[in-house]
Amino acid sequence: MEAPNWTCAQALSYGLISRFRPTWSTASMEFRAAYEVLALTLLFTDRMDPARAMRQVRRVLEHEIEWAVWCQAQLISPEVVLTIADRDKAGRAWRWLAESRLLGGELLAGCSPGQEDVLMRGVGVSLGVTSAREFLRNLGAATGELSQ
Template sequence: MPPERHEGSGAAELPVPMAWMYAEYLADELLRSGDLMEPTTLEFRAGRDALALTVFLLDGAVAGALPAARVDELRLLTASGTPWRQWVRARLAAPVAGGTEADLALARSAWRWLEETELLAADLEAIGQLPPWEPDEGAEEGLEEEARVWTPAWQLGLPLGHLAVHLY
């Protein structure tokens, strides 16, 4: 169902950020259908916000249902090693096709949260350097702490969003 726009007929009416809300809805549905994470976790929110930003910032992506060509674009944009962060910054600095100022304000708020919030996550680089044998029981707790680092939310959300798009 494509988003409808209600700009309001009078000065007292507020614009409804339908483009952002629809992008967030699509991202939420993609993540829930992949059943990758509990919807109540901060990691899920990071994935939803990263994916919603990507959908929202794609030109015309929120104009209707998510066609296969757009799914392919989402896969490419969210893939590991892509300059997604720079792409988001550049797109947020320019007017967004099909979006209002209210939409852009919510998108910028989501981006601020993704950049400024850090989540405790597994340190994938440290895990790759673990010895090939199993540590004894006493060392297991210390190892668990050492293998976790504070990571910006977007760095967790982007791979989660990418995986959800692949499972779509």
């Protein structure tokens, strides 16, 4: 299976986010998480058949852990044909999502010394998948597509 390039997946991701959250700060963690999740998901779906692709996108975004397992499997699959540069960029996006941390405020109050650096590790996956599902619901409501 030949995948579309990373730049195309990023452009589609940005376009989807911009359509439904035009005032969302691109500097926010939430924006980046949603952007990376959508780009990775679009990179690995079959866009030759748009209806099939949207069903696949909806299915893999149903659960955060399942999405993470699916995405990681796609990154290492020899069946997914990517250029070295695209695989590297997608791998960096995956690592950012998987290694991102949310620190600060009340969340740190109950931590023992040394624990605060691992609090909520991988929160990018959760934020991104949740936001991506929201964008797809909004897209479906706006266009009458993507019905369940």
